[in-house]
Amino acid sequence: MLALVFVNVAINYLDRANLSVAATQLGKDLDLSTKELGYIFSAFGWAYAALQIPGGIIADRFGPRILYAFCLITWSLATIAQSAVNGFLSLFSLRLLTGTFEAPSYPINNRVVTSWFPDNERASATAMYVSGQFIGLAFLLPALTAIQAYSGWKVLFIVTGLVGLVWGIIWYLFYRDPLDHPQVNKAELDHIEKGGGLFHGKKSGVDNPSLWRWKNFKLILSNRTLWGVYIGQFSLNATLWFFLTWFPTYLVKYRGIDLKQSGYLGSIPFLAACAGLLLSGFISDRLVKQGTSVSIARKTPIIAGLLLSIVIIGANYTNDVTLIIFFMSLAFFGVGMALISWVFVSILSPKHLIGLTGGVFNLMGNLASIVVPITIGHLITGTDFKPAIVFIGIVEFIGACAYIFLVGKAERISTGDDQSENALIFEQK
Known part of the structure; x- marks a missing residue:
């Protein structure tokens, strides 16, 4: 089940990052300015971030099997359609559509891991599936740049979209929740449940509509520790979205690296991020x-990673390609270390609000997908990319401070509904 989610995440980020590979040539063909390109990069984030809370609610009310298959197929169709764009408006609209259909994906991922893994295995499981975004891009980035170089950006969108279409069918055929899986016995279910794993779906009663009340939103939005986690996630995503949007353009246009060479060099930071993520998850x-x-076990690697990522500013002080990639890789390694932050959703969320908490968490984090591409587009002046790199470093420092000063004891938030919710689950079992 974890392997299936891993591939979902790899495809998810493949369809986010394909635009960054296509951007240099696509921008010329569609006559897009730097500022317009910044808005195009951010278009995905407008819809994706806005729909995180609805996506979290949907993830709690519908099973991952059907919902994820639907999302994979629809966002892949939107990706294929991007091969036919003829200007700013059409491309912006289709990137909005891609973000719309990808919105429930991470709340679903969190729901799957919370269902299948006890508490003491969850950081490792989270690290494994989140690593899909780095491993997938690290190994596929050279292939994407090769497609772009030899066949153009139109073929690039078609190929990446077709991959998602096929995988959507595979996911539907093979995924099952723990209570529905024919090969899961009572001993495994007991192991998961005794370790704090939460079974979802209609059998557990968590999709009861009465649970979705304003006081639940107020609870999720008023907790100090959660706000520290929200701010930290925004900071992490700031660097992530730099790499998913402007990084290839930075290498090719502002550092003078050949397009095909940039694919291989650009994959190194993604491998570094993956190493940081896996190391952090297993150590935690x-x-x-x-x-x-x-x-301590959960916060320490996150804080250390956020502080380490500030070294990205070092790239401003060298013209040596090796050193540029070194600073970028070390910074992204730090971001990878901190990306076990999703485990805090499972730790802190009230048991019946996993999807809602995950939705708010991802909403706050993915505001960076809107802010960062646009801000970088405005900070770039002529051939000077340095202010944009400094901006990223400052945001990472703020994220570290949020975890140090706002995130308190890691324990589940209790609500007045916990007893009634547990009674409902017991009765339905």
């Missing part, structure tokens, strides 16, 4: 199993 889970408090 090991600390928990050894008796370290959950707060």
Whole structure:
């Protein structure tokens, strides 16, 4: 099940990053200015961020099997349609559509991991599926740049879209929730449940519409620890969205690196991020199993990663390609370390509000997908990209401060509905 989610995430980010590979030539063909390109890069984020809360609610009310298949197929169709764009408006609209259909994806991912894994394995599981975005791009970026170089951006959108269409069918055929999987026995279900895993779907009663009330939104939006996590996630996504949007353009246009060479060099930071993520996840889970408090075990690698990512500013002080890639890779390694932050949704969320909390968390984080591409587009002056890199470093520092000063004890937020919710689940079992 985790392997299926891993591939979902890889395809998810493939269809976010294809535009960044196509951007240099596409911008010339469609006569787009730097500022217009910034808005195009941000278009995905407008819809994606706005629909995170609805996406979280949908993830709690419908099963991952059908919902994820629907999302994969529809966003892939929108990706294929981007091969036929003829200007700013049509491309902006289709990127909005792609963001719309991808919106429930991470709340679904979190729901799957919360269902299938006990607490002391969840950081590792989260690290494994989130690593799909880095491993997928690291190994596919050279292929994407080759397609772009030899066949053009239209073929690039068609190929990446077709991959998602096929995988949507595969997901539907093979994914099942724990209670529905024919190969899961009672011993495994007991192991997951005793370790804090939460079974979802109609059998557990969490899709009861009465649970979706304003006081639940107020609870999720008024907790200080959650706000620290929200701000931290925005900071992480700031660097992530730099790499998903402007990074190839930065290498080719502002550092003079050949397009095909940029595909290979550009894959190195993604591999570094993946290494940081996996290392952080396994170390964090090991600390928990050894008796370290959950707060320390989960927060320490996140804070260390955010502080490390500030070294991205070092790229401003060298013209050596090796050093540029080194600073970029080290910074992205730090971001990877901190990306186990999704585990805080499982730790902090009230049991019946996993999807809603995940939706708000992803909404706050993905505001960066709107702010960062546009801000960078405005900060670039002529051939000077340095102000944009400084901007990224400052945002990472703010994220580290949020975890240090706002994120308190890592424990589940209790609500007045917990007893009634548990009674409902017990009765339905």
